[in-house]
Amino acid sequence: MDNLNIGRHISGQFNEDLERIINHVMHMGGLVEKQLTDALTSVCDADEELAKKVLSNDYLINNAEVSIDDECTRIIAKRQPAAGDLRLVMAIVKTITDLERIGDEAGKIANVTLESLSGKHKDLLSNLDNLGRHVLTFLQATLDAFTRMDSDAAVIVHKSDDKIDREYEALMRQLMTYMMEDPRSIPQIMSVIWSARALERIGDRCQNICEYIIYFVKGKSVRHTTPEDF
Amino acid sequence: MDNLNIGRHISGQFNEDLERIINHVMHMGGLVEKQLTDALTSVCDADEELAKKVLSNDYLINNAEVSIDDECTRIIAKRQPAAGDLRLVMAIVKTITDLERIGDEAGKIANVTLESLSGKHKDLLSNLDNLGRHVLTFLQATLDAFTRMDSDAAVIVHKSDDKIDREYEALMRQLMTYMMEDPRSIPQIMSVIWSARALERIGDRCQNICEYIIYFVKGKSVRHTTPEDF
Numbered sequence A, B: 001m002d003n004l005n006i007g008r009h010i011s012g013q014f015n016e017d018l019e020r021i022i023n024h025v026m027h028m029g030g031l032v033e034k035q036l037t038d039a040l041t042s043v044c045d046a047d048e049e050l051a052k053k054v055l056s057n058d059y060l061i062n063n064a065e066v067s068i069d070d071e072c073t074r075i076i077a078k079r080q081p082a083a084g085d086l087r088l089v090m091a092i093v094k095t096i097t098d099l100e101r102i103g104d105e106a107g108k109i110a111n112v113t114l115e116s117l118s119g120k121h122k123d124l125l126s127n128l129d130n131l132g133r134h135v136l137t138f139l140q141a142t143l144d145a146f147t148r149m150d151s152d153a154a155v156i157v158h159k160s161d162d163k164i165d166r167e168y169e170a171l172m173r174q175l176m177t178y179m180m181e182d183p184r185s186i187p188q189i190m191s192v193i194w195s196a197r198a199l200e201r202i203g204d205r206c207q208n209i210c211e212y213i214i215y216f217v218k219g220k221s222v223r224h225t226t227p228e229d230f
Helices: A012-044 A048-056 A058-079 A083-114 A119-148 A151-159 A161-181 A183-218 B012-044 B048-079 B083-114 B119-148 B151-159 B161-181 B183-218
Strands: none
Touching (some): A012 A048, A012 A058, A012 A083, A048 A058, A058 B083, A083 A119, A083 A183, A083 B048, A083 B083, A119 A151, A119 A161, A119 A183, A151 A161, A161 A183, A161 B183, A183 B161, B012 B083, B012 B119, B048 B083, B119 B151, B119 B161, B119 B183, B151 B161, B151 B183, B161 B183
């Protein structure tokens, strides 16, 4: 938390409030990471019980979002933060929205496990798993950059989404070829396609979080700009 | 703007700031509505020029988001709003994120126009257009509820997303049947599928905006609850 400078506030209570919120966001990030890990494991191991657990645990992430959101509004009303403190709170408000949606995407992936995929589509799932592992690493790097509010790391992570996009495009071409070769399996393959899409969306949401980190540290919005402008 | 009670502030400058921000959001909403209308018209009329215009105009919405976001942070820092005023600003911060993403989805729809769809798929496009017109009405009703900050209207609009979801599911089944019957057209049909998905996502984002309206008026987050709890 080097960039947070939490210790510099005159009011010790403000420090405590900020630290508590940041800890809650990290806890929420941990929950989201676990949901994605479990969703991918459930797909890989055809573990229906685990998939159901992912779906039933989504409420934990939803609750975390609502409660952190309330904390953020309260700290603004009570402490009237300015400059960097206010940017931090605003960055948190946006980050938790993206984290919650990443949780939703994990649920979509878990749903694939509950589709009865026949043996011949198992290789598709292993390709999906490869993409999934890269996206998981991407999410972990994003949460790590958030924990340290490290804008340099955020820039590097942000750029690496290109790789995920290329891998996603390649998988999508492969899935379309499978559908053309075996039209009867289209409904099953479509469920793999929705999962791949969910993974690609998680990559985009991690990019959003990286942009909020950069916004907090640099004091400037970098959304809708090219990475060179960062 | 009955529910906004803008006139009640002691500081005339604060009123002006709030009114300016709300006018900017409405202007941004108008831009988004126009982008979706143009995207749908471009698909229906196979108008490639219009589709390119939608894609090149996306920056207007992006700019509006960044600038309203800055205004919101500034008004919090300068005016230190509390209670309803703070909820309004927070609701605006979230609303513009969803509006910007609706703009992105409009771009995805415009992309379909640029795919060269053969004559036999024209009927697919007319089904897509039907769904699109309903989503457009849904967006208009959402923006209307936002303009008046009318939580009762927001509840009604929120519920009507079910209809869009059902229409989307029916279209998706139809598209899968087409793919199974004519596997060579899978790449073209996939582009229609992405558009249908984009429309369904716009419906979800309108629901988010309705939830922010209810949050502002009722002072309570209704995300992740059932419509009966609203």
